[in-house]
Amino acid sequence: MSSNSGAHSPVKTTGLHIGEAVPGVAKVDPIIIADNVTRTFGGLKAVDVEHVEIPRGAITALIGPNGAGKTTLFNLLTGFDKPDTGTWTFDGTRLNGVPAFKVARMGQVRTFQLTKALGLLTVLENMKLGAQKQTGENMFASLIKPLWRKQEGEIEERAMEILARFKLDTKKDDFAASLSGGQRKLLEMARALMSSPKLVMLDEPMAGVNPALTQSLLDHILNLKKEGMSVLFVEHDMHMVRHIADWVIVMAEGRIVAEGDPESVMQDAAVIDAYLGSHQDVDLGVVTGRVSGENTAGVEDLLADIEAEVGLTDSSAYIADTNTDTQEEDTK
């Protein structure tokens, strides 16, 4: 975790897929294989994935516009939500109908988009909670301390080791509620590591984290791969995706629209269309008439597009939305 690791590009894992990188492409060594997974909310088909494989030992990014079904897919894969149809396996084991806590025990842990640090537990207690197979977590065994004292000591040692890596060791006796938002993200990730998972699933690990902490979080994610874990994460920050992901899966409107290594995916027309916005070179202010600027051909095009979609308010809002996103990208 040297501070200069960000300066160098991390080593990318390549050769993950078999054949051409199209949506649903087979992987050399998949850890998750999902087929025909669908989930509808009322009339909306939130997730409709025909086939997807998540490679083992690599960092996979799941990207897509808001409402693309990324978090829903996350919830389905981790057992927090039940799909309408579909089958999926984790490490060769079928996971249909398996409750979330059992999925976690198999070595597939997740974090949440809205950080779930357990506020009125101390940082160290949060960490210890992550450890698996604790004798003292049985109600009857818990009454007799000698039965679990030794294991508790080992867990504490391991927790302190991980906390030190995440630079949270000095805060071990503080309530998790007293940590800053970014520190809570770190704590949630550190806690997930206590279970020695095979696959770590991070739902927007960078959301609400200041740039100073971003680098450290990135290093932590890269370290997971170094230690042999597979990582799947949802993220909106394109720089981060480009920087650390070995493989990128793009979702839009519940479907997987593209897959590939970061460089090629970002060139993909479908991705640019769905996610980056087709008119990212146009200033949003010009489109809305807020700023007077040269009415380039691009603006004319876009205005025509919007005219054409009058009544479909959400789709025009969507165009505005993606434009704002790319604007932010540019100013960074």
Next chain:
Amino acid sequence: MDWEAILSNTASWLISPETIAYALAALGLAVHFGYGGLLNFGMAGFMALGAYGYAISILTFGLPWWAGIIVGMLASVVFAFILGIPTLRLRADYLAIVTIAAAEIVRLLFTTQVFDEVTNSADGLGNYHEGFRAANPFPEGTYGFGPWEYNANGWWVRIFGIGLLIVAALLVWLLMRSPWGRVLKGIREDEDAVRALGKNVFAYKMQALIVGGVFGALGGVVFALPSAVVPSVYVTSLTFFIWTILLLGGAATVFGPLLGAVIFWVIMGFLSNVLPAMASSGLLPFMSTTQAATLRFILVGLALMLIVIFRPQGILGNKKELTFVKQ
């Protein structure tokens, strides 16, 4: 006003069976709410099951007194399962609604004429004391000093109750310092996060509901030991007195419920003596002595509101907990 009598009556509440019974029930509620975050508004139901389980096993089935206590505890375990299986998978608020209704159902079942032969309906049960009193190790006679002077039976009930309370408090302390307690506290904070860490949240909540429910039933037993089982006791307001005690003492503490019960009953005892005395000596000119005695319930309600607003962590609660407002 006869201050000596007022203070003496007040002091006797310090170790009254009611105080001990309420402390046990509040300890159960601490396991439910303080540590597990379960909003149980049906403590009166658990207490009723303990009291009726004890009395009915002795009167109808002729069981010994200790078996009656076990039956009362088992009844509360069954009740916990019936409540928990459908509701513990849902959000916390649903448990609150279901428990308050279920406790009323329990009370009405005990009050209805249908089971009159067993429950004696609205008249309640009595005269089941023989076995318990026969087991009394204290010789006949009156002991004690000052306001705490009781006969052998009075002492036996109190000491047995205090013994139960000590065992219960010890169990809660042992549970909550252990990894089991850590999981339970984690569930209180955010059950999805705990689920994501591979813990069977439903099983933990069920266990907590049972443990707390059994303490509630034991409270009901202690309440029934000295006198009789009266169905009108186990109404919703009993549940709210237990909540007042818990929040007064500190929800996530072992000694909070005990301290809360003592303070609650001493204040209630003081007010029930001093308010009528004030009314009769003309200090409360606008109310009769009966009205003055009822005034204490209004003051209890007021106290509950003030605690929740100004000291939500209770008397013994950790000050730091107050610093962080939960989302």
